Amino acid sequence: MKIIKCNTIEDVGIAANEIMSEMLQSKPNCVLGLATGSTPIPLYREMIKDFDSGKTDYKGVVTFNLDEYVNIPTDHPESYNSFMFQNLFNHVNINEDNIHMPNGITQEECDEYDKSVMDCGIDLQVLGIGSNGHIGFNEPGTDFSSTTRIVDLAASTIEANSRFFNNDTSLVPKQAMSMGIATIMNSKKIVLIATGRSKRDAVNAMLNGPIDAVCPASILQKHSNVIVIVDQEAGENINK
Ligand code: GLP
Numbered sequence: 147m148k149i150i151k152c153n154t155i156e157d158v159g160i161a162a163n164e165i166m167s168e169m170l171q172s173k174p175n176c177v178l179g180l181a182t183g184s185t186p187i188p189l190y191r192e193m194i195k196d197f198d199s200g201k202t203d204y205k206g207v208v209t210f211n212l213d214e215y216v217n218i219p220t221d222h223p224e225s226y227n228s229f230m231f232q233n234l235f236n237h238v239n240i241n242e243d244n245i246h247m248p249n250g251i252t253q254e255e256c257d258e259y260d261k262s263v264m265d266c267g268i269d270l271q272v273l274g275i276g277s278n279g280h281i282g283f284n285e286p287g288t289d290f291s292s293t294t295r296i297v298d299l300a301a302s303t304i305e306a307n308s309r310f311f312n313n314d315t316s317l318v319p320k321q322a323m324s325m326g327i328a329t330i331m332n333s334k335k336i337v338l339i340a341t342g343r344s345k346r347d348a349v350n351a352m353l354n355g356p357i358d359a360v361c362p363a364s365i366l367q368k369h370s371n372v373i374v375i376v377d378q379e380a381g382e383n384i385n386k
Pocket of ligand 1: 282303
């Protein structure tokens with residue numbers, strides 16, 4: 147895995163965007179895998195800046211999002227659907243027909259989503275990481291061969307995400323639809339971004355620990371084209 151250490155959160159966004167804009171420019175009809183959470187927001191800001199300056203164009207771009215809460219209305223302010231429109235899609239010229247958000251509850255819907263992802267083939271997948279090492283919503287203990295499915299969120303994830311729900315864990319959805327680890331691993335290229343002290347242990351386990359379901363992100367050690375971009379706080383324990 148290639149590791150890029152940046153000083154600030156903004157620099158992480160700029161470094162990730164360099165990879166993104168290279169993809170958008172070299173393959174105008176590329177397939178992007180997109181993530182939510184606070185970490186990718188600086189990247190999305192940079193992507194919008196590039197679009198505004200005419201450097202990039204989204205009319206041929208296809209996107210698939212990693213995950214979405216179950217039983218949350220699409221227009222709920224904290225749905226990942228709302229997040230993506232607010233932070234990226236409303237600001238670029240993407241064709242809405244090319245946007246794919248996971249929004250099912252049955253295994254059949256999950257299988258259909260997985261098939262679309264696999265058939266299109268993700269050129270560049272953006273990932274964050276949970277402080278427990280999750281990617282997407284693939285919590286510790288997830289089988290590395292997992293595909294898109296409905297998952298139960300770990301107590302630590304519900305706690306971490308309660309900051310978006312008035313700090314009230316009872317308001318956080320308890321399940322999500324998530325691409326599986328095998329689905330994510332099928333991406334041609336992956337850029338994982340992590341910022342802040344709370345990600346330090348997860349980043350260290352991902353890079354230096356054994357490949358073990360205890361840290362789902364550790365499977366990325368087996369992918370041949372992963373770039374990990376961290377700020378100083380998240381990268382402090384990296385020693386290789
Ligand atoms: C969330 C999402 C992940 C995200 C991670 C970290 O719950 N399911 O896709 O990468 O947890 O979120 P954040 O960037 O807000 O720390």
